[in-house]
Amino acid sequence: MARFLFVLGTGPHDPSRPTRCMMIAKNAKQQGHDVDIFLTDEAVIFAQQGMAKHVVSMAGDEMSEYLDYLIEQKVPVHVCRPCAEVRKLKEEEFIPTARIQEGDALVSLAVGACVFNY
Numbered sequence: 001m002a003r004f005l006f007v008l009g010t011g012p013h014d015p016s017r018p019t020r021c022m023m024i025a026k027n028a029k030q031q032g033h034d035v036d037i038f039l040t041d042e043a044v045i046f047a048q049q050g051m052a053k054h055v056v057s058m059a060g061d062e063m064s065e066y067l068d069y070l071i072e073q074k075v076p077v078h079v080c081r082p083c084a085e086v087r088k089l090k091e092e093e094f095i096p097t098a099r100i101q102e103g104d105a106l107v108s109l110a111v112g113a114c115v116f117n118y
Contacts, residue, residue, distance in 0.1 A: 012045070015055045
Protein backbone atom coordinates (compact mmCIF):
# COMPACT_ATOMS: atom_id res chain seq x y z
CA MET A 1 0.00 0.00 0.00
CA ALA A 2 1.00 3.62 -0.48
CA ARG A 3 1.59 6.44 1.98
CA PHE A 4 -0.40 9.63 1.58
CA LEU A 5 0.08 12.99 3.27
CA PHE A 6 -2.75 15.52 3.11
CA VAL A 7 -1.66 19.09 3.84
CA LEU A 8 -4.53 21.46 4.58
CA GLY A 9 -3.99 25.19 4.98
CA THR A 10 -7.44 26.48 4.05
CA GLY A 11 -9.91 27.48 6.73
CA PRO A 12 -13.69 27.63 6.82
CA HIS A 13 -13.94 30.62 4.45
CA ASP A 14 -13.56 28.15 1.54
CA PRO A 15 -15.52 25.12 2.80
CA SER A 16 -15.11 22.97 -0.30
CA ARG A 17 -11.33 22.67 0.03
CA PRO A 18 -11.20 21.28 3.59
CA THR A 19 -14.18 19.05 2.89
CA ARG A 20 -12.54 17.62 -0.25
CA CYS A 21 -9.26 17.13 1.59
CA MET A 22 -10.94 15.01 4.25
CA MET A 23 -13.05 13.17 1.67
CA ILE A 24 -10.01 12.09 -0.34
CA ALA A 25 -8.11 11.22 2.86
CA LYS A 26 -11.05 9.02 3.88
CA ASN A 27 -11.05 7.36 0.44
CA ALA A 28 -7.33 6.63 0.73
CA LYS A 29 -7.75 5.14 4.21
CA GLN A 30 -10.70 3.01 3.08
CA GLN A 31 -8.48 1.60 0.33
CA GLY A 32 -5.98 0.50 2.98
CA HIS A 33 -3.32 3.16 2.49
CA ASP A 34 -1.33 4.84 5.26
CA VAL A 35 -2.68 8.36 5.75
CA ASP A 36 -1.44 11.39 7.67
CA ILE A 37 -2.98 14.85 7.79
CA PHE A 38 -1.01 18.03 8.48
CA LEU A 39 -2.94 21.18 9.37
CA THR A 40 -1.26 24.53 8.82
CA ASP A 41 -2.22 28.21 8.64
CA GLU A 42 -5.99 28.77 8.94
CA ALA A 43 -6.75 25.03 8.91
CA VAL A 44 -5.37 24.46 12.41
CA ILE A 45 -8.76 25.41 13.81
CA PHE A 46 -10.10 22.11 12.48
CA ALA A 47 -8.05 20.33 15.14
CA GLN A 48 -10.46 21.71 17.73
CA GLN A 49 -13.34 19.50 18.80
CA GLY A 50 -16.52 20.35 16.88
CA MET A 51 -15.07 22.82 14.36
CA ALA A 52 -15.64 20.54 11.36
CA LYS A 53 -19.39 20.42 12.10
CA HIS A 54 -19.74 23.92 10.70
CA VAL A 55 -18.11 23.16 7.35
CA VAL A 56 -20.34 22.17 4.42
CA SER A 57 -19.10 22.10 0.83
CA MET A 58 -20.91 23.67 -2.10
CA ALA A 59 -22.06 20.14 -2.99
CA GLY A 60 -23.72 19.84 0.42
CA ASP A 61 -21.47 17.25 2.04
CA GLU A 62 -20.18 17.85 5.54
CA MET A 63 -16.52 17.83 6.48
CA SER A 64 -17.34 16.25 9.86
CA GLU A 65 -18.63 13.08 8.16
CA TYR A 66 -15.18 12.44 6.70
CA LEU A 67 -13.17 13.66 9.68
CA ASP A 68 -15.19 11.49 12.09
CA TYR A 69 -14.27 8.43 10.02
CA LEU A 70 -10.59 9.41 10.04
CA ILE A 71 -10.67 9.85 13.82
CA GLU A 72 -12.32 6.43 14.23
CA GLN A 73 -9.54 4.95 12.10
CA LYS A 74 -6.93 6.74 14.27
CA VAL A 75 -5.45 8.69 11.37
CA PRO A 76 -2.83 11.06 12.81
CA VAL A 77 -3.59 14.76 12.50
CA HIS A 78 -0.47 16.91 12.87
CA VAL A 79 -0.98 20.55 13.84
CA CYS A 80 1.59 23.25 13.03
CA ARG A 81 2.88 24.62 16.35
CA PRO A 82 3.35 28.29 15.39
CA CYS A 83 0.02 28.34 13.55
CA ALA A 84 -1.75 26.94 16.61
CA GLU A 85 0.08 29.22 19.05
CA VAL A 86 -0.78 32.43 17.21
CA ARG A 87 -4.44 31.35 17.36
CA LYS A 88 -4.09 30.40 21.05
CA LEU A 89 -5.18 26.81 20.41
CA LYS A 90 -4.40 24.21 23.07
CA GLU A 91 -3.87 20.51 22.49
CA GLU A 92 -6.39 19.63 25.23
CA GLU A 93 -9.12 21.17 23.00
CA PHE A 94 -8.19 18.96 20.04
CA ILE A 95 -9.82 15.96 18.45
CA PRO A 96 -8.36 12.70 19.83
CA THR A 97 -5.90 12.05 16.99
CA ALA A 98 -4.48 15.60 16.75
CA ARG A 99 -1.05 16.56 18.11
CA ILE A 100 1.00 19.72 17.84
CA GLN A 101 4.11 19.28 15.70
CA GLU A 102 7.07 21.38 14.65
CA GLY A 103 7.42 22.36 11.01
CA ASP A 104 10.19 19.87 10.39
CA ALA A 105 7.66 17.08 10.98
CA LEU A 106 5.97 18.10 7.74
CA VAL A 107 9.17 17.46 5.82
CA SER A 108 9.68 14.08 7.51
CA LEU A 109 6.11 13.05 6.76
CA ALA A 110 6.47 14.06 3.10
CA VAL A 111 9.52 11.85 2.50
CA GLY A 112 8.33 8.92 0.42
CA ALA A 113 4.67 9.96 0.54
CA CYS A 114 2.28 11.09 -2.14
CA VAL A 115 1.39 14.62 -1.02
CA PHE A 116 -1.95 16.33 -1.57
CA ASN A 117 -2.08 20.04 -0.79
CA TYR A 118 -5.34 21.86 -0.12
